[in-house]
Amino acid sequence: MQHFKTLSAYLDYLELPRPEHPMLSVFSAIGDGFLPCPKESSPPITNDCYSISLKKIVKGNLNYGRTKYDFTNGALIFIAPRQVLQWDESVVYDQKGFSINFHEDFLKGTELAHQIKKYSFFSYSANEALHLSPKEEKQIESIVENIDIEYQNNQDEFSKDIIISQLSTLLKYANRFYERQFLNRKELSNDLLEQFNNHLSEYFESGYFEEHGIPGIEQIAEQLSVSQRYLSDTLKKETGKTSTEHLQLYLINEAKNILLNPNKTISEVAYELGFEYPPYFSRLFKKKEGISPSAYREKYKLN
Template sequence: MEAINNFETINDFNKFNNHETLHPLVNVLDLSKANKRKGCKMFFGLYVVFLKDVNCGDLRYGRHNYDYQKGTLVFVAPGQLTEATNKEYYQPSGVALAFHPDLIKGTPLAKKIGDYSFFSYEMSEALHMSEQERQIILDCFSKIKYEIEHAVDSHSKTLISSNIELFLNYCSRFYDRQFITREDVHKGVLERFENLLNGYFKSDNPRNIGLPSVTYCANELNLSTNYFGDLVKKETGRSPQEYIHSKLIDEAKERVLDQNKSLSEIAYELGFKYPQHFTRLFKNRVGYLPSEYRVLN
């Protein structure tokens, strides 16, 4: 069985990367100090953000090159398992911010940390930055590093957590920019999403599997659920669930007009386990019960 490197504490992560532990709950690491290593599996009990700083050639999104190739941020949250697949030894390079969940307990960041959905994005959905954005990120790291190296006082926890929050807010802004600059690629995702739903409701999947979930659609489009959700929200102003329901209701309106089928039969065909759930959703979205809509049209 392949060994897994477990990083439950900042000290664990520091040792792995040849760093001294100056603060038990947070560090900014220069990855070039780490020993050469092969790919391996790593389990994290920490929040870690890697600023990868290696020349890896063109960065690609599906079949498309990224517009921003100067730096790549990858986000890892506690409880996640990652795997580097490099078979040959390589020299790590770049910077990493690592902090333990205990660091932010009792701070404003603790209440917001769940809002940064990019901690649940997959590696292929990393944040690609321009040189200017990279400098802003490095400046945030520098401020955090200064506080780590500064003698601990009554202000330390507040300043460190607030600078981490500032850094994460910049990351949110830059991801919004990435959604915009990759507009053509993302429109392709939306077209595939639309085609996926059209094909789904024309197949036997609703009856056999049930209503299409957001996770199902994201998997079919080779995206993580959170990235897919954020992408659809940015492009359409609606959540994927709302988008699915809209497509479902469009399909339902057509079928309800078929007098040869009962409303219960139509509900089952669309993937509902219970006809009353179909009736409730239809009423909420259309303003009429399916039976009323059938009569009116």
């Protein structure tokens, strides 16, 4: 897989103009201009840059999870260094919007270098972009205009601090708007939880747990066509529990049913649920229920 260590090399590959700054590029078509068109398709590649882009689709569809959504109001997409990128010619973007790319070293020695790693939306898939309302889009565009002014002007000793300050503001607004999106997509969140539990049930009923062990969250997220981080964030916002906590809740609920069968030992129950070590199952059960599996069985045994 091809990897680009510098911003210039990455932009050259995309067939885009070289940057005004060796570690920062700003392409903006908020007014009357148009964004330059990158190459139409690419095999998987990686680079050492962050990317923040506002895109509008004029042809083709992108999925948000398993559901198609209208991107005509703009989709804000965040990409972190070393994420695998790949695209083809099936999706055509309007040449409006903006694209900000900056090398991770551009942030060295700044507070944003640490803060940016806390923004989970940089871990989301492109199909989990931030969908902006027209009002939100204007707010983001005003910040980008300030960044573009500093970028296009003759840069001085204050330019970098001003640009980083504006980038920090942009990310804070994005974080706020993602909170709004999670709240507005309550129905999607509920559907995601239902799909999550359905997949666990299918795994369990097929004997997958006992044969292969407990499936990982990343594996389940892949089956749901979302990223691991997005799955956990969505469930956390809606239910107060992370995907790992929901997985544990499912396991404990199944354990309660199996424990009522007096013919199975505690170890057999643990193995059936995919636990490699029965003592870990017992500790988790007691942590969640306040009593041990054997005590639970004794308390609720069938007469």
